Amino acid sequence: MREQELTTTSAPQLDTPRPDDDDNDDESDGGTGVEDMTSQPVSYRFVPARLRRRHVPVRQEPDSTSRCVASIQSKPFGQARVVNAYKRRGGWLWVWWDGRFGWVDSTRIYETCGWRCSPTTNVDPREAWPGDNYLGRKGRFVLGPDTSGFAATNAMTTIPTLVVWCATLKSSDDFGCSYDTWLIMRCLLVMIYGTCMYLLWRAALMDPGVIPRNPPDAKPSLPPGCEDAPDLKICHTCNLVRPARSKHCGSCNNCVELFDHHCPWLGTCVAKRNYAYFALFLNCEVLLIVYVVCITTFRMVLAFKASELPATAFEIEEVQTAPWPLGAAAVAAGLAFPVVSLLCFHLRLAAISQTTNESVRGVYRHAINSNDKGCRRNCYNSIYATLREATPPSRLEPLFARPCADQSWGAYGAVRSDDVA
Numbered sequence: 271m272r273e274q275e276l277t278t279t280s281a282p283q284l285d286t287p288r289p290d291d292d293d294n295d296d297e298s299d300g301g302t303g304v305e306d307m308t309s310q311p312v313s314y315r316f317v318p319a320r321l322r323r324r325h326v327p328v329r330q331e332p333d334s335t336s337r338c339v340a341s342i343q344s345k346p347f348g349q350a351r352v353v354n355a356y357k358r359r360g361g362w363l364w365v366w367w368d369g370r371f372g373w374v375d376s377t378r379i380y381e382t383c384g385w386r387c388s389p390t391t392n393v394d395p396r397e398a399w400p401g402d403n404y405l406g407r408k409g410r411f412v413l414g415p416d417t418s419g420f421a422a423t424n425a426m427t428t429i430p431t432l433v434v435w436c437a438t439l440k441s442s443d444d445f446g447c448s449y450d451t452w453l454i455m456r457c458l459l460v461m462i463y464g465t466c467m468y469l470l471w472r473a474a475l476m477d478p479g480v481i482p483r484n485p486p487d488a489k490p491s492l493p494p495g496c497e498d499a500p501d502l503k504i505c506h507t508c509n510l511v512r513p514a515r516s517k518h519c520g521s522c523n524n525c526v527e528l529f530d531h532h533c534p535w536l537g538t539c540v541a542k543r544n545y546a547y548f549a550l551f552l553n554c555e556v557l558l559i560v561y562v563v564c565i566t567t568f569r570m571v572l573a574f575k576a577s578e579l580p581a582t583a584f585e586i587e588e589v590q591t592a593p594w595p596l597g598a599a600a601v602a603a604g605l606a607f608p609v610v611s612l613l614c615f616h617l618r619l620a621a622i623s624q625t626t627n628e629s630v631r632g633v634y635r636h637a638i639n640s641n642d643k644g645c646r647r648n649c650y651n652s653i654y655a656t657l658r659e660a661t662p663p664s665r666l667e668p669l670f671a672r673p674c675a676d677q678s679w680g681a682y683g684a685v686r687s688d689d690v691a
């Protein structure tokens with residue numbers, strides 16, 4: 271199927287039977303032909319044949335004059351998207367997808383796009399999630415769409431640490447330094463690395479502050495007297511009134527509360543719930559970088575003294591015999607500048623109580639920031655308060671704790687049966 275067929279506003283010339291064409295076969299199908307599933311929605315699971323993004327065309331309803339273009343995307347970790355099919359005519363399903371109703375040819379999905387379509391009644395609520403996050407069990411883990419960036423951050427933190435740990439793996443006194451000294455250095459390295467990874471995973475795998483979508487029939491309107499309020503805006507994708515300082519993240523495809531920025535290295539948004547962990551991770555990462563560089567330098571100085579070689583000869587010998595610790599230190603030193611710059615930037619933002627989004631857009635360039643309570647109070651509110659007074663509760667977990675049959679199912683993007691006329 272070509273792209274232009276998907277974006278046409280008139281009824282496309284279908285080379286497959288149109289939904290209405292199947293009307294005459296309804297009776298002969300023994301109930302599998304025309305089935306108005308308005309009263310009894312059936313879910314269809316589209317399982318990707320390969321873990322690549324695929325687009326399934328949803329064609330325009332023949333008797334509709336509105337444009338209907340949509341796509342269904344695969345997700346890794348077995349989390350496929352589910353559409354609720356409310357009507358079925360032959361192989362065509364009448365589905366709601368990305369804010370639009372449309373017909374999808376289920377019999378040709380695999381042929382054209384490599385997806386498999388099979389009926390299921392046991393739907394995991396996570397699969398109906400309309401955003402682009404990957405959701406863990408009961409919504410407790412929320413991973414952003416940039417998994418490769420998250421993997422790269424893990425690798426850049428782990429590999430230099432591992433190399434330096436191996437380089438200090440002395441079984442006895444070495445380079446004039448006792449075994450206990452090497453052991454203490456290794457323990458310290460493991461402690462800093464462990465804290466770093468805890469903060470990284472905590473920040474990346476928690477719900478950053480996603481605001482669940484409203485059902486499609488909800489008609490959000492600004493509160494009376496707030497029509498001109500610059501802070502409040504209606505998000506037509508999520509169908510809700512966005513609270514002040516929130517933003518719809520294009521990467522995650524969700525509105526996020528107290529949005530700071532979408533971090534490609536974390537793979538997710540940095541916002542209300544995970545900002546403190548993100549800021550502490552930056553601190554810890556700087557500490558790890560400094561420690562890795564220091565420990566490598568310390569080892570080289572000891573080795574130089576023990577070798578009694580001229581400096582040039584020692585450098586050549588060191589590069590030939592122990593290139594890995596030098597490489598690890600070089601990688602760590604290379605990361606130092608961007609990470610320290612980012613840390614300084616966020617410390618400044620925490621001190622003046624601004625988010626990255628507000629700073630970049632210059633929201634307070636000509637206006638007073640009512641959230642600014644002074645440097646100390648701002649830092650406390652941004653970082654320390656989150657840790658001390660517990661992370662704000664997630665809005666997602668209560669949704670995923672409910673059974674699928676609950677009528678509030680529509681609250682996060684799926685459609686209730688009474689939404690279909």
Ligand SMILES: [Zn+2]
Nearest residue numbers: 505508518525
């Ligand atoms: Zn939104």
Ligand SMILES: [Zn+2]
Nearest residue numbers: 519522532539
């Ligand atoms: Zn995001």
